[in-house]
Amino acid sequence: MTVSPVYWSHEMKKSLFSFSIALVAIAVTIIGCQNIFINSTPQTNSEKVTVKLSGWGASPTEQKLLKQVLQGFETGNPGIKVKYEEISDQYMDVIKTRLIGDAAPDVFYLDGLEAPFLMSQNVLEPLNGYITPEFDLSDFQPVLLNSFKYNDRIYGLPKDYSTLALFYNLKAFTEAGLEKPPATWDELRLYSRKLTTYDNKNNKIKRYGFGETLELARQAYKIKAFDGRIVDKSGNAVFASQSGLKGLQLVVDQYIRDRSSVQKTDVGTNSGSEMFGQGKVAMAIEGNWAIPYLQETYPQLKFATAEVPRINGKAGTMAFTVAYVMNKQTKHKPEAWKLISYLTGKEGMKKWTSKGFALPSRKSVAQKLGYEQDPLRSALVAGVNYATPWEVGKYPAAIVNSFDNQFLSAMLGEQSLEQAMVRAQNTANKQIQMMEY
Numbered sequence: 001m002t003v004s005p006v007y008w009s010h011e012m013k014k015s016l017f018s019f020s021i022a023l024v025a026i027a028v029t030i031i032g033c034q035n036i037f038i039n040s041t042p043q044t045n046s047e048k049v050t051v052k053l054s055g056w057g058a059s060p061t062e063q064k065l066l067k068q069v070l071q072g073f074e075t076g077n078p079g080i081k082v083k084y085e086e087i088s089d090q091y092m093d094v095i096k097t098r099l100i101g102d103a104a105p106d107v108f109y110l111d112g113l114e115a116p117f118l119m120s121q122n123v124l125e126p127l128n129g130y131i132t133p134e135f136d137l138s139d140f141q142p143v144l145l146n147s148f149k150y151n152d153r154i155y156g157l158p159k160d161y162s163t164l165a166l167f168y169n170l171k172a173f174t175e176a177g178l179e180k181p182p183a184t185w186d187e188l189r190l191y192s193r194k195l196t197t198y199d200n201k202n203n204k205i206k207r208y209g210f211g212e213t214l215e216l217a218r219q220a221y222k223i224k225a226f227d228g229r230i231v232d233k234s235g236n237a238v239f240a241s242q243s244g245l246k247g248l249q250l251v252v253d254q255y256i257r258d259r260s261s262v263q264k265t266d267v268g269t270n271s272g273s274e275m276f277g278q279g280k281v282a283m284a285i286e287g288n289w290a291i292p293y294l295q296e297t298y299p300q301l302k303f304a305t306a307e308v309p310r311i312n313g314k315a316g317t318m319a320f321t322v323a324y325v326m327n328k329q330t331k332h333k334p335e336a337w338k339l340i341s342y343l344t345g346k347e348g349m350k351k352w353t354s355k356g357f358a359l360p361s362r363k364s365v366a367q368k369l370g371y372e373q374d375p376l377r378s379a380l381v382a383g384v385n386y387a388t389p390w391e392v393g394k395y396p397a398a399i400v401n402s403f404d405n406q407f408l409s410a411m412l413g414e415q416s417l418e419q420a421m422v423r424a425q426n427t428a429n430k431q432i433q434m435m436e437y
Helices: 016-039 061-074 091-100 115-119 142-148 170-176 183-195 216-225 242-258 272-277 290-297 333-343 346-353 363-369 378-384 396-411 417-436
Strands: 050-057 079-087 106-109 154-167 207-211 261-264 283-286 302-306 319-326
Touching: 050 333, 061 079, 061 333, 061 346, 079 091, 079 333, 091 106, 091 283, 106 115, 106 333, 115 142, 115 272, 142 154, 142 216, 154 170, 154 346, 154 378, 170 183, 170 283, 183 242, 183 283, 207 242, 207 272, 216 242, 216 319, 216 396, 242 396, 242 417, 272 283, 272 290, 283 290, 302 378, 333 346, 333 417, 346 363, 396 417
Parallel strands: 050 079, 050 106, 207 261, 207 283
Antiparallel strands: 106 319, 154 283, 154 302, 154 319
């Protein structure tokens, strides 16, 4: 991606001599005014530099917390003013358009899913030259930091993250005689059958054992469990391999054969968290975001979390992360780095993640906040050590949309899983080929 140059035009004057005389007069006037100003009112503080920061929408509570964190930065850096802009809709489209038009913010959020494309387009400032030993780069979780590396350069620093964990209803487990969460996927399917309840009057399912979320973002680690991959080294989709299909077949079989799992639209809900909170399912695999949502929306619900059950003998989960990145065209690089280094430093990150809305990407901050021992968050923190990062190459929309559409079709029994995935893979690769050339 290239930034369009700006061309300036100049109108010639009829008389170069007259223009020069006028210019000298203006200069003398300006210098005189400056001398008067300096002599009469000594200037003690330089003008503040404004750093523009952009991010996407969040809850009012999170917005308030971010405002407090930014105020803390400004207090410690009185020469810098942070102007925060929330882009509530079509975030990446807006950012890409502004980057092309040389109107992007100085610092902005970048999701790990979108990072590969922007890092390859020479629009982000490499941060290697700004990072000092005191910044303690080794404190970041490697799987999160690696999502923002490209050609041995670091283009972003992860501000927070979430993995996935198993959420389970304690009351439902007690009623079913289950004393501990499932440790393997086979156990999860067995538990799901036991936890599925029926209405005595019409024999319809009243509560399903497990709530399944079909998007690729929730299925990638299952593909990896059997050594499958989403994309190859060239960035082409390869998820329709026989290895990849094995993990996905577990999902289809539980939904169609066992009839012990359900997707959100089947029960009139908008998310896995809502399915679980409303008691439509006894188990669901969700991220850290579900904890405050469930506690605030369903305060009577008693639930616990556990690491995602192992598949094919392998531990697995997903890692979702977001970084602060610097616009390469910013005119305030030192100030932009100060902001990034504060927000991703130990002090700023501790403030941002202290309420539990997100998990700190620095290991030391997680330890200080006690998240490794937190009853609900410890499973999520443990997962970062073996998580699959949520990234699928430079053209995520082509891969994600193709997969999601066809996988849903297979779940509904409209075609076999293999047929669906082959179609999805071919469609994705055709789109990628068009974008590459």
